[in-house]
């Protein structure tokens with residue numbers, strides 16, 4: 001089996017030696033941020049919050065920040081390479097009122113932005129996933145747009161642009177069904193918006209003669225709170241269980257491989273098992289889905305002193321202390337106990 005570290009590095013496609021995440025001036029990693037984030041403290045001043053999702057090379061975000069010097073502008077992007085381009089642009093232009101957040105848009109909106117806090121939210125040319133079997137990967141689902149509407153302040157604006165006709169019709173349908181939103185225009189969309197800084201994708205689409213669709217919607221009423229993962233109480237310890245005994249790892253692997261557990265809307269699946277090269281034990285990759293919220297976490301099953309073993313969340317990937325994580329650790333612990341009946345529990349928080 002490949003080493004854990006080799007596997008994770010290639011999955012993240014980190015260009016060796018070319019990218020440093022720790023540029024505290026502009027770049028923040030979602031997994032290290034408090035929930036919610038104190039944006040006024042982060043920018044050193046109060047200001048209307050404008051957020052761009054999937055900022056790509058950052059050209060639109062930079063233009064936004066230049067045009068609205070009074071605004072606190074936050075970009076959220078999950079891919080490293082465009083984040084690197086955008087970071088270079090911000091450095092070059094020396095823009096002070098922008099922060100980049102590296103992480104998933106759904107998690108970012110849910111965790112670091114308070115309800116009713118965003119004045120303007122921009123989603124330019126989200127990946128259209130044109131094949132029907134890939135539609136579930138589209139960002140603009142009913143749950144995502146409800147969360148978006150919930151985070152907008154009353155009267156706040158949501159701007160979406162796409163050049164994909166099918167996605168545009170899908171977006172129009174979902175927007176219409178999202179409570180608390182209405183079009184700020186006479187029509188659900190328009191084909192041109194004056195005074196707009198075209199994004200990289202937009203320039204390509206226009207150069208190829210494709211028609212663009214621009215949605216400008218506004219929060220005009222109450223939005224029911226979206227259903228989000230239940231967060232553990234802050235005083236609770238990260239879930240873990242400690243046993244006395246020595247497991248036969250081949251039996252534990254057999255008991256865990258491909259396992260799936262379900263409790264109502266929540267599903268846990270053992271996605272992969274790794275045996276670290278230089279250490280004893282197992283790294284368990286667990287996929288957790290709570291409705292629309294999907295997370296992949298890593299658990300470690302390893303020695304914890306002589307003749308004692310522990311199961312606990314690993315540091316890799318920034319673990320969120322949700323109830324689902326706790327229940328996932330409990331399900332894995334039970335499977336380990338089935339494979340190792342001689343294990344005696346020494347302590348457990350699950």
Ligand SMILES: C[S@@+](CC[C@H](N)C(=O)[O-])C[C@H]1O[C@@H](n2cnc3c(N)ncnc32)[C@H](O)[C@@H]1O
Pocket residue numbers: 053054055056057076077078079082103104105106123124125126127139199200201202
């Ligand atoms: C088609 S590109 C458009 C980039 C840019 N907005 C433009 O118009 O040139 C879509 C961007 O959204 C980002 N993205 C897709 N899903 C995302 C998610 N769930 N969270 C954050 N960024 C996401 C992708 O990494 C990619 O950079």
